[in-house]
Amino acid sequence: MLTLQKDNLNKLMNKTKTDSSAWTTRNKENTIRLALWTAAWLVTTAIAAFGPKVLWDFSTVPTILGVLANVGVGFGMMGASKRHLQGQDELMQKIQLEAMAFAMGMGLVIGLSYELLEDIRIISFEPEISHLVILVCLTYMAAMVAGIRKYR
Amino acid sequence: MKNRLKVLRAERDWTQAQLADALEVSRQTINALETGKFDPSLPLAFKAARLFNLAIEDIFQYEADS
Structure with missing residues (x-):
């Protein structure tokens, strides 16, 4: 009787192990996604900050595009951060x-x-x-x- | 809140890491639960109850003054 209950528990453990692997994998993916979005945001911040001086001599259109890209990627980073937090x-x-x-x-x-x-x-x-x-x-x-x- | 997680886990020879895997939480969470530093949410309590095949109140006991 006790052996049967242990067998059932072990079966349940094996099943949950598969589920938890998916959970661990999902968390790792969320962390990597957040790191990539953060890196992209840093790059676009650098472009928006230094691009006008160094790359295109304060030309209006690329400056505005640089800022818009920075804000857009920033929102992407916020979404990745939210997903990362919800996965923990x-x-x-x-x-x-x-x-x-x-x-x-x-x-x-x-x-x-x-x-x-x-x-x-x-x-x-x-x-x-x-x-x-x-x-x-x-x-x-x-x-x-x-x-x-x-x-x- | 008091709980019997440590006893139940020991009865089955599971490590904290194994129980954490089964409940989809970190090992730190299991440790915090076992030492009474952290109370689980209702879904996590249900998950633990299902895993051990027990009722929630057989694992977790509410203490009014804790």
Whole structure:
């Protein structure tokens, strides 16, 4: 009786193993797809930023096309990111959600205060959006590490 | 929430990785479940129940003060 139940469990394990291989493969594909979209977005960002100066001497049409390509590929990257996130298991989704909430909050609070510093003449230079992007990225990475350690 | 995942897994000589594969989650998730750091969603609880051929409440027990 016990052997029969073990056999059934092993059969179920074998069946789920096939399903999980598909899950693992799908996750790997999602990760690769996201990496490719991110690389493409970086390339189009570089083209949109440096193309006008280096490649086509600020000609309007290629500049606009460069920016449109950058935005279009950016939306593609967002879609790949969403699919990647949806493919992850529920614990990783929870860790990601907490990290994103923390990064977004930090970006909003510190970003607005940072912008205010110039208006109230505490700093003399103009706040750059790139500083905010770096802050959000670093906060997100730190929160991800903290989340992974928390549930380890 | 308390659960008997570790005991059930040990009874069947499965590793955390094997159980993670069967439930389509990461090994870290199994570890977090077994140590009570993370509570599963209802679909994952159903999946575990189906895998072990038990009722959900035979695996997971709700504790009001946890």
